[in-house]
Amino acid sequence: QVQLVQSGAEVKKPGSSVKVSCKASGGTFSSYTISWVRQAPGQGLEWMGRIIPILGIANYAQKFQGRVTITADKSTSTAYMELSSLRSEDTAVYYCASKGGAENYWGQGTLVTVSS
Amino acid sequence: QSALTQPASVSGSPGQSITISCTGTSSDVGSYNLVSWYQQHPGKAPKLMIYEGSKRPSGVSNRFSGSKSGNTASLTISGLQAEDEADYYCCSYAGSSTLEVFGGGTKLTVL
Numbered sequence: 001q002v003q004l005v006q007s008g009a010e011v012k013k014p015g016s017s018v019k020v021s022c023k024a025s026g027g028t029f030s031s032y033t034i035s036w037v038r039q040a041p042g043q044g045l046e047w048m049g050r051i052i053p054i055l056g057i058a059n060y061a062q063k064f065q066g067r068v069t070i071t072a073d074k075s076t077s078t079a080y081m082e083l084s085s086l087r088s089e090d091t092a093v094y095y096c097a098s099k100g101g102a103e104n105y106w107g108q109g110t111l112v113t114v115s116s
Numbered sequence: 117q118s119a120l121t122q123p124a125s126v127s128g129s130p131g132q133s134i135t136i137s138c139t140g141t142s143s144d145v146g147s148y149n150l151v152s153w154y155q156q157h158p159g160k161a162p163k164l165m166i167y168e169g170s171k172r173p174s175g176v177s178n179r180f181s182g183s184k185s186g187n188t189a190s191l192t193i194s195g196l197q198a199e200d201e202a203d204y205y206c207c208s209y210a211g212s213s214t215l216e217v218f219g220g221g222t223k224l225t226v227l
Contacts, residue, residue, distance in 0.1 A: 035216070037162075037218075044119070044203075044205060044218060044219070044220045044221040045154070045156075045162065045205050045207075045218045045221065046218060047207070047215070047216040047217060047218055049215075050215065050216075059215050061214065061215075061216075062213075062214065095161060095162075097162075099164075101167055101168065101171075102164075102167055102171065102173040102174065104152075104164035104167070104173065106161035106162060107161070108161065109161060
């Protein structure tokens, strides 16, 4: 059973960056695909991107290209999502998820609030 | 890549069946049998209910079923129960460039 534990809530100023972590336990980290999905207050789910840790290759949704960076540290079984040039519309709960067929695990979510 | 189109809300009485549609394009839903459906209760992370169009993960009730016709995927919940009241999201593979796209979500109310 895979468990994903995310870092705590963040409050950021507009224009700054935030880096959210997602630590995996159980299973083999390098064989996962870790996706990042966000959910603004009262809104739907939005796919941001994913990384394949064993390859170190990340793919991003067009909307976030140039503003998001997803990385993975195999030595600590931790994935990271960094979002830059934050604006108020980036206020959301950010989830990491390990998804592959029937195997589907989500972190608890990290609330990022962007406010001046 | 635009989000997949879902009805904003559906409702049904206990014991009834409801169907939630998810309309995409020939670039996503229509091209791949890789639609998944998630259930989300308030304040909780999404839970996978259907994957690869019609497969149920272990532990998911057989009251949940998925299907697809052309560019539209559907989730059917039979024998509605109060605990089914939640938001439901479809998600489709959308090719090697975009990878994944979600629907806007459907709020299910059990009357």
